Amino acid sequence: MDFKNYFEELKRRKVFKTAIAYIAAAWIIAQITADLLPIFEIPPFIQKVILIILIVGFPAILIFAWIYDVTPEGIRKTERVQNPLTERRKKTRRLNAAIISLLSIAVLIMIYDQFTISERGNSEILTLVAKEDSIERSVAVLPFKNWSGDSSLEYVSDGIADEITTNLEDIEELDKVIAFRQTLKYKYSDLDLKQISDSLDVRFILDGSIQLSGDKIRVKVQLLDCQTNEYYWKEVFTTNWDTEEIFTLQNEVTRRVVEKMDKEVGVDTVLFEKQLPTESTEAYEYYLKGLYQERKGSQQGIARSIEFFSKAIELDSTFIQAYKSLSNSYMYGGVFNGVNEQRYSWRSSKKYVEKVLEMSKDEGDLRWAKQRMRTNSYFFEWDFDLMEKEYLEGFDDNSYLMKTLYEFNTGRFEEALQTAELRADRYPACGVCQAYLANALFFLGRLNESTRVLDQNFDLFNDNYTFLREAAITYYYLGDYSKSQEALKRIRFIYNDNSPTILFLMAVNYNVSGDTNAEKEILDSLLEQYRNQNSGSPAWNLAKYYAHTGEYENSITWLQRSFERYDVEMIWLRTEPLFAPIRKDPRYLEIYKNVGFPVPPEVFPEDVSRTIQ
Structure with a gap:
């Protein structure tokens, strides 16, 4: 074969130019597809299908270019023309124009990506820095969308967003960073980002998406300034799927976010002291x-x-x-x-x-x-001495839930309400914070307010396990058995949970509804968990069940067994509403003394205990 003649023939048939034009067009289609599909929430596999079609189409278009020619008279089979250079030039002008047009569009897209994303970010930085005194450096990271077309990779999208949140939490100069657990409920929310920011009371929202394919991962992030309701920064990162690259990517996203929020934060001295967590x-x-x-x-x-x-x-x-x-x-x-x-x-x-x-x-x-x-x-050890010492010295901000819990356990209900209100106001997306607020109001006898807090938050947290469990308990104490059963149904439907607390709630609700067969079946399960020495305090929950039914001798017996097992739930002995009728029993007081509470026992207020009789 005469390769020189073959090469000339390829040029004459415009195969090379067709290839260039096709590659440029395919790149434009892929770029537009990557940007538009997530916006319209079109399934990610569609993008894969488009890319496969583009790849398969490449050799097909080359074969087509070799066999056929596009002429003013239409598509014709290419003939072996002997000459004319002028004729050849004439035929290729349209193709040249098409190639130039496509390449121009590609260049414009690249310039747009860089200018409108990076440069717009820079210009907005200047605007914000001019008002530096008024900057509130508060941010929430929403769960990233998984655009990999594989639902089993949700752990990747959530994990990367969680790690970025953790990085931001480590930067003391930021005013407020919403814990990732508190943003999880917005993963499938219909609210727009501005509504979410208003709910969380933050200035900035970071959201994004991931696409994992083979050993490559593409992470797209965008930072919304909720005061102007405009995107402050957008960027796409593509890297290898290995620990070092992902760790570097997470650090880089964190650095860029803080830079955009306030370039005076001094993040470098904080962020890059972190070590690679694992090389595996x-x-x-x-x-x-x-x-x-x-x-x-x-x-x-x-x-x-x-x-x-x-x-x-x-x-x-x-x-x-x-x-x-x-x-x-x-x-x-x-x-x-x-x-x-x-x-x-x-x-x-x-x-x-x-x-x-x-x-x-x-x-x-x-x-x-x-x-x-x-x-x-x-x-596990009921170490009230250590807790009381730290409580009097003052818990750190990371222990607010433990502080509230300890205030409940020791009967400091006014203090518990103050702590719960502070955290519920600051973290409205925290399910357990809202549940603890309802609990504090209940313990203070403000029953209507307690019910209102639960009702207002029930739809919002109807897939949050901790909120549903606490809501089921508090609704039961309030005497609202239908709502308690509704929370239990959600827990059973979503989580299929059989922990002792859930079994206790099922048993007392079956007792109230008169379903004796189901009630006995649940009691047998609790007894089996006790015999198997399961955690989750089955003996404690059996003591509560018998207090509910008014069988106080059995209740005292199971309380003694709970004490002997060192059940964790014994820390609630002082304030458990169901035990109000037996608080003066000498056996109860002996258990109370041996648990080691730092405060004397107290009879529970009658107006609250009546709600559960």
Whole structure:
């Protein structure tokens, strides 16, 4: 074959120019598709289909260009023309014009991306810096959308947004960063970003999307200035799916966000002191999966998180974040969820705290370890002395939920209301904050207000496990059994939870409705959990059940067994409304004394106890 003649023939048939034109057109289509599909919420697989068509179309168009020619008279089969250079030039002018047009459009798109995103961001920075005194550096990171076409990758989109939130929380110069758990409820919300920012009371909203394909990940982020309701910054990051690249990407997004909010923050000295959490990409994937499950808060979610965090540690025994998360999950599983035997949960959680202390000298890790040991000691050892000491000295801001809980347990209801109101106002998207506010109002006898708080938040948090559990309990105490049953149905439907607290609530609701067969079945399950030494305080919940039915001798018997088992829920002994009728019983007072409360026992207000008789 004469390659020179073959090359000339390719040129004559305009195969090269057709290839250039096709590539330019395909790039424009792909770029427009990537930008427009998410806006119209078209499923991500459509983009994949379009890309496959474009790829398959490339060789097809080359074959077409070789065989056929586009002429003023229409499409004709290309003939072996001997000459004319002038004729050849004439035929290619239209194709040249098409190529130039397409390339011009491509260049304009690239310029637009850079100018209107980067330059507009810079110009807005100047405007905001001029008003620097009025800048409120507050931000919420919404769960990123998963545009990978695979629902099992939700843990990636949530995990990256969560890690960026954690980075922002570490920057002390920011005025306010909404915890990621509090933004999760907006994942499938119909509210627009301005409405979400008003609800969260923040100036900036960061949202985005991820696309993971093979070993590549594309992360698109955008920062909304909610005062002007305009996007302040947009950017697309494409990188390899490995731990170092993802960690760098998360740091870069954090740095850029803070720069845009206020370039005087001095983030560099804070952010880049962080170390790569693990060099194992597989370990990091298991860690993100563990976080995804742990956020659910349910019995199954906690059990799965323990499994995933343990696998992350097996793959990287130096992965400090995984040790911290595993310790947290063991604590949650031993306190509320009935995942593992209670003492085993305590030993496991403590073991991983000690591992973190052994491996890390970071101030944040040491602070976390102190808080975790304090919380574990209180839940599992009833260490009221330590809690009372820290309470009188003042809890740090990261312990507001523990502060409220301790105020409930020790009967400081006015103080609990102040703490709950402060946090509920500051974090309106926090389900447990709203539930604790309702609890505080209930304990103070402000029953109508307690009901109103629950009712106003029920639709908003109707998929939040912690809120639903607390709502089911408080509605029951308020005597609103239908609402308590509604919350229970949501928990059972979404989470299929069988923890002791949920079984107790099901049993008393069946008792109220007169379904004796279902009531007996649930009681048998609680008894079985007690015999199997499940965590989640089954003996305590049986004591509450018999107090509900007025069988106070049985209630005292099960309280004694709960004490012997060191049930976590015994910290509620002073203020549990169901035990109001037995608070003067010498056996109750003896248990109370042995638990070690720092305050004397108190008879519960009659007006509240009557609501549950």
